[in-house]
Amino acid sequence: MKKLAGAILVAIVFWFVMFSQWTSPHINFWYVMLAAAGTLTALSFLFRKDWKAEFSFNIKDVALGVGSAIVLWGVFYLGNAISGMLFDFAHPQVSDVYAMKDGQSKLFLALALLFWIGPAEEIFWRGYVQRSLSESKLGSMKAYIITTLIYAFVHIWAFNFMLFMAAFICGAFWGFMYMKNRNLLTVLISHAIWDVAVFILFPIS
Template sequence: MEKQKSKNKIIISSLIMATILWFVIFVLKPFNFWIEMGVSILVLVMVALFSEKNLISFRNIKLRHILIGIISAIILYFVFYAGNIISGYLFPFKDAQIASVYSNRAQGNSLLIGALLLFIIGPGEEIYWRGFIQNNLAKKFGEDKGYIFATLLYAGVHIITLNFMLVVAALVCGIYWGWIYKKEKSLVPIIISHAIWDFTVFVLFPLM
């Protein structure tokens, strides 16, 4: 019981920390966006690993999970491609808000940004948000509620950025990757999916 209470405190504290970090990264912007993002994700992953030593395990990597990761990343890219077009008719502020996110590309070269997205930011977000937050919420409230709560928290943290389009993007991604994690019970496909999607949408084929 005491151990669970301690873990609950770590989860709540880490969520508060994530909100503060997102505010610093997206609103205050005191330093290089990509370095801040990479360091922040590493901090959250370290907190998660402190709470759960065996959080990350790649012993039983299946070809199925690798394929799901690659294919799901491609599908999600085209979902966002279509969403980018459709949202232009619905939200007159869409371009300005998306441009504010893409403007961060000026703070690093493609090699640095790509490396951080592929090996730290994408994988780290999945380890923390799905592997730690969603997994623990699922244990406490059941898989379906845990999935819903984790998705809402993932999107909710982005509200601090005051960027509506970013919040919607986070909600869509949270629903998508959270569902894959719920079905596959493995971090492998969503780590691959998130890393490839990040790299594609920011480096290979930006949406604007």
């Protein structure tokens, strides 16, 4: 558990650097995100060796990954419309999130999200953190809840309520999928496709 706690601390530091008002103006968000993805993936594979069974490939699970990404995009599209009617700060905060891609090549971002960042987040948060906690005395449900809360918490440094809620919803969605399906490939596909859809292809704001 010490290794797990240490890895989570590394993630917290990376997310602080990327999102906090004290550090984010001085760094390139996407380069740090790429570094974070690589570091956390490396730690995941270093601290756990039993990964083969996590990547079960079959058409049903691939289809579930693609379909769930579409469903989650729909949830966010609807949520964006509703939150905009309820909260004056909603749309400006969503716009702040999208502003992070300003000045970046769309092709670069799409490739990074699809093949590096999205997969890396699932390998770390679901494949390493949630799985390790579920195999402890906590059990699968408590592990799911704790991982979801930590995943949301690391985004708190942005002081952006909409980003925090987006992280919470995504963490709950993919964490539940992983808990029930126990196929990391499914949530990896879902996360990667959703990232590209919501940030590049079909932005909701």
